[in-house]
Amino acid sequence: MFTSQAPSMREGESGEKLLTIKPTTEMVIKRSTPISILCEAYICSAQRENTRLNEKYNPQQQKKQVSDFLVRPFFDTSVSSNITTQLGGHAYMPCRVKQLGNKSVSVSWIRRRDSHILTIDWLLFIADDRFRIFLVEPTCTWTLQIKYVQPRDAGIYECQINTSPKMSHLVQLNVVVPKIEIMGESDIHVMEGSSVSLKCVIRQSVRDPDYIFWYQNNKRVLDYGKGAKVISSERLDANTMVATLTINNAVRHDSGNYTCQPSNLDSASAYLHVLNVFITDLPRTFDLDFIQI
Numbered sequence: 001m002f003t004s005q006a007p008s009m010r011e012g013e014s015g016e017k018l019l020t021i022k023p024t025t026e027m028v029i030k031r032s033t034p035i036s037i038l039c040e041a042y043i044c045s046a047q048r049e050n051t052r053l054n055e056k057y058n059p060q061q062q063k064k065q066v067s068d069f070l071v072r073p074f075f076d077t078s079v080s081s082n083i084t085t086q087l088g089g090h091a092y093m094p095c096r097v098k099q100l101g102n103k104s105v106s107v108s109w110i111r112r113r114d115s116h117i118l119t120i121d122w123l124l125f126i127a128d129d130r131f132r133i134f135l136v137e138p139t140c141t142w143t144l145q146i147k148y149v150q151p152r153d154a155g156i157y158e159c160q161i162n163t164s165p166k167m168s169h170l171v172q173l174n175v176v177v178p179k180i181e182i183m184g185e186s187d188i189h190v191m192e193g194s195s196v197s198l199k200c201v202i203r204q205s206v207r208d209p210d211y212i213f214w215y216q217n218n219k220r221v222l223d224y225g226k227g228a229k230v231i232s233s234e235r236l237d238a239n240t241m242v243a244t245l246t247i248n249n250a251v252r253h254d255s256g257n258y259t260c261q262p263s264n265l266d267s268a269s270a271y272l273h274v275l276n277v278f279i280t281d282l283p284r285t286f287d288l289d290f291i292q293i
Contacts, residue, residue, distance in 0.1 A: 073100045073161050075169040079141070084174040086206045088264020091149050094170045095159030096141040105161055109144045112156040112170075118144065148176070148264065151175050179203045182260060182270040189273045190250055200243040200260030200268060208235065209262035212243040217256040221245065248272045 001010050076096035085091040097107060099207040109118040119133045119142075129146040146153055154175040161167045183199040190196045200212065212233055221232040233243040243262070247254055255274045261267040 002230055005047065023226075072163060073167065074098050075104060075159070075167070076167075078210075081169070081171045082174070083171060083207065084176060085149050087149060087151065087175060087177045088266050089149055089207060091146040091153065091173055093144045093146075093159075093173060094141050095143070095169055096139055097161060097169070098140070100140050105163060106161070107142045108156040108160045109142070110160055114160050118157075146173075149173075151177060176204055176206050178205045178262075178265055180260065180262065180266055180268045182268045184270070186269075187271050187273065189275060191274075192251060192274050192276055194250055195246065195248045196250055196272065198245045198247075198258055198260070198270060198272070200245075200262075202241050202243070202262060202265070204239055205241050208241060209265060211263050213261045214243075214245045215259040215261060216254075218259075221258075247272075252276065 030265050074097070078099055079094050079096045082095050083091055093109075095107065095109070100107070106121050108120045108287070110116065111118055118131055122133060124131060124133065132145040132147070134143045134145060135141070136143070141278065143155060145158075152175055155279040157171045157173060159171065180200065183201055188196065188198070195264065198214075198216075202209070214231060221229055221231070222228055227248055230246040230248070231244070232246075233241060235241040243260060245258065245260075251275050252273075255272055257271050259267050259268055259269045
């Protein structure tokens, strides 16, 4: 479709007649200019204008632009973007992309604190072998894994699609550091022949450790099921668990430094003193009120 205003005539500075063919065509005419030349000039101008309008409004191009917009990739925001894991555990950060039909489009993971590119599709770009990438094809979920998480791993990670413009989905990783202690004093005194329980309390524990080992003077304590030394553990609430070492009928060689060591976590220690029943074995400054029988 083409619309144009009629050509107009005006007088130039030298008295010649000027024919203006809108929007851009202007030519000098004289009285002797044939009418056929004027018509041809007008038709050429109209054709150029028609071409310009057709280039501006291209139905096929607009249809392609709409189609590209409707089928462009997007992130599934129903997937969790706030991940919490415990020190020493494994973190899994999912990035689910919908309508990723274009094979030329790549999915990348970037660590925001230093803009380090971690992965592009299946390729790893970090020397730290704790990082891995997994793809669940049916749901097109690219999951970044970090094994044996450390406090420095906490922060924001960006899942990016290299569309134009680029699209990003942010995931916050929180690292919880449990607190470990052996209840009571760091020095524990008991009389020979009595029983004593060492309780190792793990707070801010979002998951159970794979194991909890006890050591006496750097030698692992084993529970042989004979009742002399009994090891147990229980969870008190969602964030607290207790590991207990019970020593029945304590003897002098049970004295020593006892260490509670959960897997992938810090340790806690206390020193056990097993005292002989003879009063001469007590320190001169020892207070009998603190003896546990």
